[in-house]
Amino acid sequence: MYRIAAPYTLSAANHWSWLPQRLARIVQARAHSIQRSKKPTYRHPTTSIRSPPPPGQKDGVVLERSKSLLADVLRFRQETDSISRELPADPKNLQIWIAEFLRLGKHKLLDSHDSAQTARTLHNLHRKHKSSTTFQRSLHGLIENVRRAFALGTVPSAAQVPLHLLSYYKESDHHDQGIEFWKWLSERDDAILDPIFVGPAIELLAVYGADLQHCEDVFERTLLQQENISSQYQLQSGSIVPDRSRAVQIRGTSLSLLQGILSARLLSGKWQSSYLTLDTAFRLHPTQIVPRFLDLFVYERPIFEALPVFFMFCRGGNKVSKVTFATMLDNLKKLADHTSSPSTKVGVVRAMFQMVEAYTGSAGVLNSRHLNILTRAVVCAMPRVHATVCTESSGSDEGIVRVVFDLFKRLFAYFAQHNALPDPITFDGTIPKALSLGYPLLAKILFEDMVILDLSPSVPTAESLMTAAGLLRDAELLKVAWRYITRCSERQTPNPHSWRTMTISAKRCGLGSFAEEQLRLFDSETALSAMQAGNNDCVDSARLGKGKQAHIDANDALNFRNACTEMLELIHRMMRFQPGNFRDFQNHPFNEANLLTWPDNAEESWQRKLYDELTQDKEHENRHPTSPDGADDQKPLAVSNTGVRFDELRYLNWKAINSLLVQAEQSDERVKTPTGVAAWNGRASPKVKTTKSTSRVRCAISEKQLQTYLHAIRKEKARGLGEDDWRELILRLRKSEHDFQKF
Numbered sequence: 001m002y003r004i005a006a007p008y009t010l011s012a013a014n015h016w017s018w019l020p021q022r023l024a025r026i027v028q029a030r031a032h033s034i035q036r037s038k039k040p041t042y043r044h045p046t047t048s049i050r051s052p053p054p055p056g057q058k059d060g061v062v063l064e065r066s067k068s069l070l071a072d073v074l075r076f077r078q079e080t081d082s083i084s085r086e087l088p089a090d091p092k093n094l095q096i097w098i099a100e101f102l103r104l105g106k107h108k109l110l111d112s113h114d115s116a117q118t119a120r121t122l123h124n125l126h127r128k129h130k131s132s133t134t135f136q137r138s139l140h141g142l143i144e145n146v147r148r149a150f151a152l153g154t155v156p157s158a159a160q161v162p163l164h165l166l167s168y169y170k171e172s173d174h175h176d177q178g179i180e181f182w183k184w185l186s187e188r189d190d191a192i193l194d195p196i197f198v199g200p201a202i203e204l205l206a207v208y209g210a211d212l213q214h215c216e217d218v219f220e221r222t223l224l225q226q227e228n229i230s231s232q233y234q235l236q237s238g239s240i241v242p243d244r245s246r247a248v249q250i251r252g253t254s255l256s257l258l259q260g261i262l263s264a265r266l267l268s269g270k271w272q273s274s275y276l277t278l279d280t281a282f283r284l285h286p287t288q289i290v291p292r293f294l295d296l297f298v299y300e301r302p303i304f305e306a307l308p309v310f311f312m313f314c315r316g317g318n319k320v321s322k323v324t325f326a327t328m329l330d331n332l333k334k335l336a337d338h339t340s341s342p343s344t345k346v347g348v349v350r351a352m353f354q355m356v357e358a359y360t361g362s363a364g365v366l367n368s369r370h371l372n373i374l375t376r377a378v379v380c381a382m383p384r385v386h387a388t389v390c391t392e393s394s395g396s397d398e399g400i401v402r403v404v405f406d407l408f409k410r411l412f413a414y415f416a417q418h419n420a421l422p423d424p425i426t427f428d429g430t431i432p433k434a435l436s437l438g439y440p441l442l443a444k445i446l447f448e449d450m451v452i453l454d455l456s457p458s459v460p461t462a463e464s465l466m467t468a469a470g471l472l473r474d475a476e477l478l479k480v481a482w483r484y485i486t487r488c489s490e491r492q493t494p495n496p497h498s499w500r501t502m503t504i505s506a507k508r509c510g511l512g513s514f515a516e517e518q519l520r521l522f523d524s525e526t527a528l529s530a531m532q533a534g535n536n537d538c539v540d541s542a543r544l545g546k547g548k549q550a551h552i553d554a555n556d557a558l559n560f561r562n563a564c565t566e567m568l569e570l571i572h573r574m575m576r577f578q579p580g581n582f583r584d585f586q587n588h589p590f591n592e593a594n595l596l597t598w599p600d601n602a603e604e605s606w607q608r609k610l611y612d613e614l615t616q617d618k619e620h621e622n623r624h625p626t627s628p629d630g631a632d633d634q635k636p637l638a639v640s641n642t643g644v645r646f647d648e649l650r651y652l653n654w655k656a657i658n659s660l661l662v663q664a665e666q667s668d669e670r671v672k673t674p675t676g677v678a679a680w681n682g683r684a685s686p687k688v689k690t691t692k693s694t695s696r697v698r699c700a701i702s703e704k705q706l707q708t709y710l711h712a713i714r715k716e717k718a719r720g721l722g723e724d725d726w727r728e729l730i731l732r733l734r735k736s737e738h739d740f741q742k743f
Contacts, residue, residue: 072100072109073110076101076104076110077114080097080114080117080121083097083121083125084120084121084124091134091135094125094138094139095142098146101114101118101146102149102155105149105155105156112156113158114156115150115156115157115161116161119158122143123168126139126171126172127171140172140174143165147165147181150165160196160197162194166178166182166204167200170200170203170204170207175208178204178208179208185201193222195226195254197256198219198260199259202218202257202260202261202264203259203263205218206260210264212264212265215260216261216264219261223236228251231250231251231253234248234250235257235258235280235284237276237277238276238734240615240616241283241284246637246638246646247287247638247646248284253285255281255289255293259292259293262278262281262293262296266296267300272664272733275664276657276661278293278309279653279654282653283615283650283654286316286646286650286653287316287317287640287641287649288318289313289318290319291320291324294306294320295321298310298324298328303328303331303332304335304663305663306331307328307355309660311358311590311656312652312653312656313362314358314361314642315585315649315652315653316649317362317642319362319363320362322364322365325370326367329352329373329377330373332355332377333373333376333377335348336377336380342383342553342556345380346381346559346560346563348381349377349563350563352374352377353374354570354591356374357573358590358592360579361577361583361642362582362642363580363582366418366420366579367418367420368422368426370415370420371415371420371426372423372425372426374411375411375429376430378404379434381560382404383553383556383557384438384552385397385439385551397438397441397552399561401441401442403561403564403565404564405442406564407564407567407568407571410572414571414574417575418580422455424450424456427447427449427450427455427457428457428458428460428461431443431446431464431468440467440472444465444472444477447465456488457481459485459489459494459495459498462484462485462488463485467501467504469481469505470505470507473508473510475511475514478509478511478514482502482518485498494522502515582641583642584642584643602721607655608651611654611655614734658734661734662733665733
C-alpha cells in the first residue's frame with residue numbers, strides 16, 4: 001500500500017497567501033482532484049516496480065497546477081471586466097473568451113457571479129451592436145453555447161443567466177428559441193421559478209403572442225412558490241406596505257416580476273390592471289423603478305398618459321434613458337404638428353420645457369438630439385404670418401423674432417453646460433420651418449449662428465436662405481447661400497429647384513447680372529430652363545408678396561411671447577444647478593405639466609382621507625409595528641435622491657395613478673390610438689416582433705380626435721364630482737380582477 005502525501009495546506013509562508021482565501025481554497029481543491037484523476041506514476045531509474053514519488057514532489061506538482069489554474073481564473077475575470085467596460089466588437093476575441101469560460105466552468109473553478117457577469121456582458125454586446133448583422137450572427141452562436149452549457153450544468157448556475165438569455169431572445173427576435181428555453185426552465189422536475197427571470201419570461205410570452213391568462217398563471221405560480229408569504233402579498237395590487245415612510249425590506253419583492261406581468265397586461269389592452277401594477281411598483285420601491293417601466297407606457301399608451309408616468313419617475317429620482325426622453329419629446333412635437341390650434345401648440349412646447357426641468361432634476365443629462373427637437377418645437381409653435389413678410393412690413397414680427405432669439409440663445413447656453421452643442425440638424429429643422437411660417441429674419445439670424453459654430457447648411461436649408469435673402473433683399477446672404485449650394489454640388493450643376501430659387505431671389509435683390517454670370521459658369525441646359533421658369537415666377541406679384549402686409553393674430557402673438565418669457569425664466573432657474581446632479585424637489589418642486597391630463601376636481605381632504613383608508617391596515621401594522629411618532633432614531637425616515645420623503649412620495653404617486661386611471665378610461669373611449677384592434681378590445685395580443693413596432697402610430701392622433709378629447713375634458717371639468725361620487729369612482733377603478741386575498 002502506498003503512502004498518500006498529506007494535502008497541501010495554505011500558510012502565510014507560501015507564494016499565494018496574498019490571494020483571496022476562498023478562491024485559493026477552491027482552486028487548490030480542484031487541482032488535487034485533477035491531479036488524482038490523471039493518476040501520475042513515478043518510476044525508479046533502476047527498476048520497473050511502481051513506487052511512490054519522493055516526499056514533497058507531489059505537493060510541488062499540485063502547487064504548480066493550482067497556480068496555473070488560479071492564473072487562468074484571474075485572467076478570465078480580468079478579460080470579462082475589460083469586455084464589460086469597453087464592449088469590443090471583435091468576434092474572434094469573444095470566441096476565445098467564451099471558450100475559456102466553458103473550460104473553466106467544466107473544471108468547477110468559477111462561481112455564480114462569473115456566470116452572471118458573462119451573461120450580462122453578452123446581453124450588453126447585443127444591445128450595443130444591433131446594427132451589425134455579421135456580429136449579431138456570431139454573437140448568437142456564442143449565446144447558444146452558453147445556454148447549452150447552462151442546461152447541462154457545466155457552468156455555475158445563477159438566476160441572472162436565464163434573465164439575460166430570455167431578454168436577449170426577446171430583443172433579438174429569436175422568440176422560438178427563447179420559448180423553448182423557457183419551457184425547459186419551467187418543466188424541470190425541480191423547477192423553482194425565480195422572480196428575477198420569470199419577469200422577462202412573461203414579457204417574452206406576451207410579445208410572442210401568448211394568451212394573457214397563461215401569463216397570469218405563470219405570475220400566480222411564481223408568487224405561490226415564494227417562501228416569504230409577505231412577498232406574495234406585497235406583489236399584489238391593493239397591498240399595504242408596513243411603513244409608508246420607509247423603504248420596504250421584504251425579501252422577494254423584485255420588480256422584475258411586476259415588469260413582466262405589466263408588459264403582458266399592456267400588450268393585451270388591460271389598461272386598468274396595468275396602472276394598478278404600476279401603482280404596486282411605485283408603492284413598494286418608489287426610487288428603484290427600472291427605465292423599462294416607463295418605456296412600456298411610452299410605446300404602448302398615448303403620450304398624454306405617458307407624461308404623468310414620466311413625472312412620477314423624475315420625482316422619485318428614477319433613471320430615465322436618453323432615448324426614451326427623446327422619444328417622448330418627439331411624440332409631443334408630433335402632437336403639436338397634428339393640431340392647428342396655436343394655444344395647443346404653445347401648451348405642448350411649455351410641457352416639453354417642464355419635462356426638461358424634471359429630467360435634469362433627476363440627474364438626467366441632455367444631448368444634441370434633445371436640443372434639435374426642442375428648437376423645432378419652438379419654431380413650430382410660432383404664430384403664423386398670414387402674408388409674406390417684406391422689409392416694408394417686417395415690423396409686426398420683430399417682437400416674435402426677438403423673443404425667440406433670446407430663448408434660443410439661453411437654451412444653447414444651457415445645453416452647453418451638458419456638453420451638447422447645436423449641430424447641422426438643429427438648423428436644418430428650424431430655418432426652413434421659420435421661413436415657411438413667414439419669418440425670414442429669424443432664418444437669417446439662425447444662419448449667422450451656424451457660421452459662428454462653423455457649421456454648413458444642407459442644400460434645402462441653403463435654398464431657404466436664398467428665399468429669405470430675396471424677401472429681405474439681402475444680396476450678401478444670397479451670394480453666401482448660393483456658394484454653399486455650389487459647394488455641396490461638388491462642381492456639378494445645382495438642381496433645377498436651386499436655380500429657380502436663386503433666380504427669383506436675385507431679381508428681388510437687384511442681382512440679375514449675378515444669376516446670368518452663374519449660368520455662364522455652369523453652362524447647363526437644365527439651369528437655363530430652370531432660370532426661365534424662375535423669371536416667369538417673378539412676374540406673379542402674389543408670389544413676391546407685393547402689396548401684401550404681414551398679419552399676426554394679436555392674441556396668438558401675446559400668448560406665444562408670454563410662454564417664451566416663462567421658458568426663459570425656467571431655463572434661468574435650471575442653470576443654477578450642476579448638470580448630472582439630483583435636485584431637491586422637496587423644497588424646489590418642478591411644475592408638473594398638466595397637458596391633456598384629466599381634470600382632478602377632488603379636494604385634498606377627500607384624497608387624504610381615502611388614501612389613509614386604503615393604505616393603512618391596523619392588523620397589518622400590528623405585525624409590523626413602528627414608533628408612534630414615526631421618527632425612530634435607529635430607522636430614520638427614508639428620503640429619495642431628489643429630497644422627497646417616502647411618505648409624501650407614495651401619496652403623490654397614489655394621486656397620479658388615480659388621475660391616470662380616470663384619464664385612461666376616458667381616452668380609451670374617446671381617443672383610439674391602438675397598438676392593435678385586438679389589444680384594445682381586450683383580446684389576446686397578436687404576435688409581434690417588438691413592442692416598439694407601432695409606436696409612431698400611437699402618437700399620431702388626428703386633429704378631430706384631439707379636439708374631441710379636449711372638449712370632453714372641458715365638459716367633465718365643468719360638471720365636477722361630489723365626494724361620494726368621486727370616492728365611488730376611485731374605488732371602482734382601483735378594484736382589479738387580480739386582487740390578492742389579504743391576510
